[in-house]
Amino acid sequence: MSTRSIPAARYEDRLGRAQALLPAHDASALLIGVGAELQWLTGYAAHALPRLTMLVIPSRDRSSLVVPRLELAAARECTAVHAGLIDLITWEETEDPFELVARLLDESNSRPEIQLGALGGAWGRLGGLLVSDRLWATFLLRLQAVVPDAAFGLASTVLSDLRAIKDSEEVELLRTAAHAADRAITRVATGRLIGRTEADIAAEVRERLVAEGHDEAAFWIVASGPNSASPHHEPGERVVQSGQPLLLDIGGRIEGYGSDITRTFWVAGDGYGGPTDEYRHLYDVLQRAQATGTQSVKPGVPAEDVDTAGRRVIEDAGFGPNFIHRTGHGIGLEGHEDPYIVAGNERALVVGNAFSIEPGIYIDGRYGARIEDIVVCGPSGPDTLNEAPRELVVVRGT
């Protein structure tokens, strides 16, 4: 995926802020492999490959992007390289890229003002090497072998807070993705459902996510009847029937930025297969909880308070034990990232935070429901990106 919506000045700003934070984290470098962090810092949406690609951000001087020669053409097109913000260093098939990274670290570390070699264990003294959170074990173990005295930590300790505040281009990408997901979920739910397997509907979800504007589909939970009581149900061979709920939790990516929407429909069929009073009650509680959580969003509110606000509605109705997960997760270049809307997260929301609000009520063996929107924390309250109706929509499914 290209990242054409994000201008070079953003990457310059991000690289500068990340580097400036290293001393405060007692870190001497960031070592960023392929993934969301690399894309956020450089615009390089690289493929995950067994050959090492690594952005080395030292605590001073210029950063370097180490790539296998085979990836040279792709790497030099990324915004940060193209704009001359970072150096590009290629390695040949006969070279050891880990030794190359170690040399880059040595060079930036051999400047007199930060050299601690005489004391031994320079890296330990100097502070940690912070690797991207999803760097593969195969890479991390090799790095640990070539820089044996270093203390290794996670780059997210520096980057998460920065990435959790979306700039205006990122919010617009999230909004575009959300609207595409709104259209996809509505089209799937208003089509034929009864007599089709979950897996078949899931295939339609994937196609519609792309047809409505996503670069790719990312996930496609289709849970019918009792399967709706399983939060992460894998669509299977169960055939959708009338008189039962159908939960869709779907998302895709546009330029790397994700959509993530959940709606629970009631499939009524042609006869009278409408929802039971019991289910209507459950759904009503859930919808009020989701709205209450959303309305609690504003700058300065601890993330956990958003969880509490909605959860209390569910608890007060006696469904507390049936809401078995946190309220939400941040979203951006990763489907799950900071801030997490969960008990224990006391961090205050700030303008630009983007996250899901997705309470659920699950009655094991019978049915469940979940409603999920992506919400951005605006200056005075929530900016809800999704626009699909949140009421219990009864569909015929025929």
Added chain:
Amino acid sequence: MSTRSIPAARYEDRLGRAQALLPAHDASALLIGVGAELQWLTGYAAHALPRLTMLVIPSRDRSSLVVPRLELAAARECTAVHAGLIDLITWEETEDPFELVARLLDESNSRPEIQLGALGGAWGRLGGLLVSDRLWATFLLRLQAVVPDAAFGLASTVLSDLRAIKDSEEVELLRTAAHAADRAITRVATGRLIGRTEADIAAEVRERLVAEGHDEAAFWIVASGPNSASPHHEPGERVVQSGQPLLLDIGGRIEGYGSDITRTFWVAGDGYGGPTDEYRHLYDVLQRAQATGTQSVKPGVPAEDVDTAGRRVIEDAGFGPNFIHRTGHGIGLEGHEDPYIVAGNERALVVGNAFSIEPGIYIDGRYGARIEDIVVCGPSGPDTLNEAPRELVVVRGT
């Protein structure tokens, strides 16, 4: 994705063989996170999540699958759990799953006959903990913290050789995927191409891969004109024109098993935009190299000899410096796995190895070509899974 084609007996066999190999590798346990290795061992095609899912295979006794409670319903449906081959252990949101894994290791390690505690550094003495190769750094660093005396290594040292030999069900999944990719690439190439951007054609590739039977599309290289000289080109806004080559390198997955095919077409248009003699010559050399590599496949032949066989054809024609990558890679639940068809890999091919043969010739700034098939090493020679024509196909593209 479900893995319904692989029977429980296969998983029992795989788990048993992996465990039996641990002592010879001086390893006390395998710690397998979400990914291809987990699916190969259990049939569990889990989603990659920030919450830890880990299969713990000790050197003796039963293995345990540690999953977050939220994933219970999905995990218990996987074949190995369903068939009672492994224990399922869930952890609650308030628990530390890494401590849980450490306790499991302690239990299997506290049996008198293998206890070394009195000597200290028991884990170091006992041998390594072998983690799945793509385990995220965030998980590995936590494991290293809770079992500080252990020597960590890669599970691939045990599993790669096992996984590289495909059983009959795996070969049939690869064949089904290959044929779906054959149809997809042919349909895309014989449709309208001229005037469309690479990105637009890539979107069609993704749709066709799924329409032809893949569960999902995995990659979609579309490289036109001079971009065909970049092996891993990212499809962009370049508009396809007549009188130029178009390289498609595409693949998807069926029940986790991948397809991977490359064909290079010549887009002629309505006038005379046929290939130049120079390009015909280049392509002819390449096709002979690809055929020669394929024909060299049989049990007992070192993997590097397959690379050499095709490469020599290219070198003899003077294109040696323009073939800038290895000949191929294994394929199965991962798009790139053992065996690698590359200089230096002296391992002999065995029946059931499945890998790509994909030489390429790249003239920087002008054009390139690559031909790729997936080939299985049969008892007496190559079993080529792909069936799309390998000749230089000239398409109108209008």
